[in-house]
Amino acid sequence: MRPFLLSLLAAVALVLVPAPPAAAAGSSPTAIPLPGSPYGDPAGSNDWACAPSAARPTPVILVHGTFGDRRSLLDPISLAMKRAGFCVYSFDYGNRATGDIRDSAAHLGEFIERVREVTDADKVSLVGHSQGGMMPRYYIKNLGGAAYVEDLVGLAPSNHGTTIVMDGTAIGATGLCQSCAQQAAGSPFLVDLNAGDETPGDISYTQIVTATDEVVVPHTSGFLAEGPNTTNVRIQDACALDLSDxxxxxxxxxxxxxTLDALTHEGPASPGLKTC
Structure with missing residues (x-):
């Protein structure tokens, strides 16, 4: 097995749980927002009776990373957003986000339509971890998503891939993780995604990375091209004592x-924010 998969699988083993059961064949895609799962939803999320307020009119959708699910690692940030007054949602996609990122982006678009229909919101904000911070950019750029997204916040997003993928083609050929190959630095998928304007649309883009990232390497590959609607920031810039990987x-x-700073005012997060 390639070194990348060995290291990545060892890391995600800390949080992996069995995949939730698939929806029943022939069931309506809009009748039940999510299939059942014994592991449930992130704290405060997927309250389908939630009504956005005048102060918090934009629902927030959490987008998990590769090998994750709609709850993995997301309880604290989900609860924080709920307590801040947001309607928060989370969903599973792409066979634990190992499938083709283009298909996952289409699934994201379907889920956004569900949330918009239920909440009567014009737009949503997206907060994604790892692949979940990068994948929505395909939806925005290629699937008409720019009209429906207010903010995109990426937490250690794989925007320009990782150099620890030794042979992305070989990884993809195994059929185990197509998205892993697509997240290799310099992959055809990422070359196409990052061609031209990296931050299209009237969207605020916030990329939050960590200097201790051992999966997205180098960690600065999570940054996007600078612009008036873009903030690139390390968590260590906000709090030097925060060594989260x-x-x-x-x-x-x-x-x-x-993340809350980005979601609670116009534009992306304030790069000079101090949290400790």
């Missing part, structure tokens, strides 16, 4: 504070 960044106090 790739897996723990969704639970990082600094990352959560930066």
């Amino acid at each position: 790739h897996l723990l960044i969704p639970m990082s106090t600094a990352a959560i504070a930066l």
Whole structure:
């Protein structure tokens, strides 16, 4: 097995749980928002009776990373957003996000439509971990998503991939994790995704990375091209004592504070925010 898969699988083994059961064949895609899961939803999320308020009119959707599920690592940030007054949602996609990222982006689009229909919201904000911070960019760029997204916050996003993938083609050929191959630095998928404008649309882009990232390497590959609607920030810039790594960044106090900052005012997060 390639070194990348060995290290990545060892890391995610800390949080993996069995995949939730698939929806019943022939069931309506809109009748029940999510299939049942013995592991449930992130704290405070998927309240389908939640009504966005005048102060918090934009629902927030959490997007998990590779090998994760809709709850893995996301309880603290979900609860923080719920307590801040947001309607929060989370979903499973792509066979634990190992499938083709393009198909996962289409699934994201379907889930966004569900949330918009239920909440009567024009747009949603997206908060994604790892692949979950990068994958929505495909939806925005190629699937018409720019019209429906207010903010995109990436937590250690794999925007420009990782150099620890030794042979992305070989990994993809195994059929175990197509998205792993697509997240290799320089992969055809990422070359196409990052061609031209990296931050299209009237969207605020916030990339929150950590200097201790051992999966997205180098950690600066999570940054996007600078612009008026873009903030690139390390959690160590907000709190030098916060050493959260790739897996723990969704639970990082600094990352959560930066995320809430991005979601509660116009534009992306304030890069000079201090949290400790």
